[in-house]
Amino acid sequence: MSLGSKSQSDTAAAQGGPGLVSVAMTVNSKAVSADVDPRTLLVQFLREHLRLTGTHVGCDTSQCGACVVHLDGRAVKSCTTLAASCEGSKVTTIEGLAQGGQLHPMQEAFREHHGLQCGFCTPGMIMAAVDIANRKGPNLDETTIRHELEGNLCRCTGYHNIVAAVKAGAAAMGGARQAAE
Amino acid sequence: MYAFEYLRAESLADAAKQLASKPDAKLLAGGHTLLPTMKLRLASPGALVDLGRVAELKGIDKSGNALVIGAMTTHAEAADSAVVKSSIPGLATLAGGIGDPHVRHRGTIGGSVANNDPSADYPAALMALDATIATNRREIKADAFFKGLFATALQDGEIITRISFPVPTKFAYAKFPNPASRYALVGVAVAQTAGAARVAVTGAGNNGVFRHAAMEAALGKAWSAAALNGIAADAKDMVSDIHGDAAYRAHLVGVMARRAVAAT
Incomplete structure (x- = not known):
């Protein structure tokens, strides 16, 4: 997929920080891939790279669960998971639940x-x-x-x-x- | 979070090699302590070696009279495992009480043990069950492994591979969780093996997880909650903080120990 706006990863590369990491995963049944700053959390990847803003950041400290998504079929806190760790994984977000205009x-x-x-x-x-x-x-x-x-x-x-x-x-x-x- | 280099290990040997290749690299297991710590900038490793796809570190087996749990086994996997439930049911209950469901889907036994948080649940179970921690270099008994607050016998570059628990006759763990964090305000693990009793306490001690000799002696003579009546922890050895003072924790050690024995 193409990434529209200037992302966090572009900034890190421009600053000559540690290298980017390639990550490919399936999000809501679509294959997506990007080169990201290693620090990119799964929730940032979903919200800022894929623009799937249904997943929320509440506390950002793994307490509140506003960021819960399914990673390979299990609920996880996407604010406490690196996007890079999700290489090859299947992710489902709130946007992926409804099918054909029918609410889950x-x-x-x-x-x-x-x-x-x-x-x-x-x-x-x-x-x-x-x-x-x-x-x-x-x-x-x-x-x-x-x-x-x-x-x-x-x-x-x-x-x-x-x-x-x-x-x-x-x-x-x-x-x-x-x-x- | 400060910048770091991300390295993905494909095997145990690969992980050891990558860990040794960077002077300030850390291992990433489930990340549920390490990543929050890095967000707070309390840790700033130059590189992370992700153990997530090292298959050798996963899996749960019964080997002779021992239950063997791979280091990258998540708390949810341990809690749901038929092997854990049939060999040491109290250990499955302990794993199912760590954090919340989402934390249990990521957090691992190896990560918990390596971190040795003074309020973590697993260290008490390892001490009470006389477990052995296997690494890529050696085997270490739990008594020699836990060295105080967040300190362990692990050397630089050493990787926990699995934990081996001799199956006891009885085992249970009772914890009084902090209602916000779910960490143990006090947690007590009790185990009975042929001819001996072991009691380990987490969450309470000033120096992290510890065994309670007087309780072990009492339970060695008679395995009952009543046998522990009148045996207290010494408040001068207890943590005192906003969640509970030392006297309160000392009292809870007795209460949780009796509850644990009653649950066996």
């Missing part, structure tokens, strides 16, 4: 249950929620959901509806999977 069942559940207030934590919450459903199945109780959401903070403290949304979304994902089989 978890997105639909967050809409239906109003699982958001300001919405800043929502992309990370939804990516975490899909990961929880993938690992724990469609029938989640409230205790499990709250425990599994320990890595995601909502500063509006709107957890009640988020938990309801995750429960409904996981059940809908299970239903969708059954329908597909």
